[in-house]
Amino acid sequence: MVYAMYFSATGTTKKVVELIAEVLGEGLNCTSETIDFTLPIVREQKRSLEKDDIVVFGTPVYAGRVPNVLLKYIKGIEGNGAKAIPIVLYGNRNYDDALIELRNLLEEDGFRTIAAGAFVGEHSFSYTLAQGRPDEQDLKIAKDFGKSIVNMLKDNSEHSPVSVNGQTPIRGYYQPRDRKGNSIDIRKVKPKTTDSCISCKLCAEVCPMGAISFEDVRVYQNICIKCGACIKKCPTQAKYFDDPGFLYHKEELEVGLGNKRAVVETFL
Numbered sequence: 001m002v003y004a005m006y007f008s009a010t011g012t013t014k015k016v017v018e019l020i021a022e023v024l025g026e027g028l029n030c031t032s033e034t035i036d037f038t039l040p041i042v043r044e045q046k047r048s049l050e051k052d053d054i055v056v057f058g059t060p061v062y063a064g065r066v067p068n069v070l071l072k073y074i075k076g077i078e079g080n081g082a083k084a085i086p087i088v089l090y091g092n093r094n095y096d097d098a099l100i101e102l103r104n105l106l107e108e109d110g111f112r113t114i115a116a117g118a119f120v121g122e123h124s125f126s127y128t129l130a131q132g133r134p135d136e137q138d139l140k141i142a143k144d145f146g147k148s149i150v151n152m153l154k155d156n157s158e159h160s161p162v163s164v165n166g167q168t169p170i171r172g173y174y175q176p177r178d179r180k181g182n183s184i185d186i187r188k189v190k191p192k193t194t195d196s197c198i199s200c201k202l203c204a205e206v207c208p209m210g211a212i213s214f215e216d217v218r219v220y221q222n223i224c225i226k227c228g229a230c231i232k233k234c235p236t237q238a239k240y241f242d243d244p245g246f247l248y249h250k251e252e253l254e255v256g257l258g259n260k261r262a263v264v265e266t267f268l
């Protein structure tokens, strides 16, 4: 069985992981299944894979690392010798040590990591940074990458763990800084809600932290990870950030990295 397994608040990780899993399923002639663990209720279920399974496993890059809110869930998965392909999606800045961290986590779970990739997705904070990515060019790379994995598996030439870019020991979380070089702390920042809100509750349904109250969607009852789900999925664009530190960081990224096309990197 081939699994597409991912966390994807704004859908970019989902696109790449599902495509690679589809190519593997077709190429290896086996059925594929999706495990989308974006919602907290799915992360409550224990997962155990089998030796013959192949899992394309994706997370976005948050602060140069695997999102820390996912660590408990990922550490609880039982790989049982299944093959895994760690994939990270980053928003045009850098993936720093996220891929090596994800590879290590999956190896510690008992997976054998045979290939890996760092892809690029529209930044969660922005509509302009890496806008529309993964685009056609990225998806072509994902498809070709999937085909190369199929060939590698048919040749029986895989080696595990896969070598990826990143540092050991793994560096700390990327820290945004203001004009004076002081670190910007956005951990407690939450979106605000305008009067265009029609209380459709979609934001509460899609929040990966289950933080938004169904009774009053203006209320955030749990931590907000700034994933962008409630903002980008709102049908009336009623959610926004007004925290000066957050807005400064977002603008700094858009201005500094807006003209760059960050590269996709694959490892076999």
Ligand SMILES: Cc1cc2nc3c(=O)[nH]c(=O)nc-3n(C[C@H](O)[C@H](O)[C@H](O)COP(=O)(O)O)c2cc1C
Pocket: 007, 008, 009, 010, 011, 012, 013, 014, 059, 060, 061, 062, 063, 064, 065, 089, 090, 091, 092, 093, 094, 095, 120, 121, 122, 123, 124, 125, 174, 225, 226, 227, 228
């Ligand atoms: C809290 C947070 C931190 C982020 N940190 C980084 C980063 O360090 N480097 C980067 O290039 N993109 C960063 N991003 C952008 C995401 O990695 C990127 O938008 C990704 O495609 C989102 O995946 P999704 O659409 O599956 O949710 C960050 C996003 C969030 C929400």
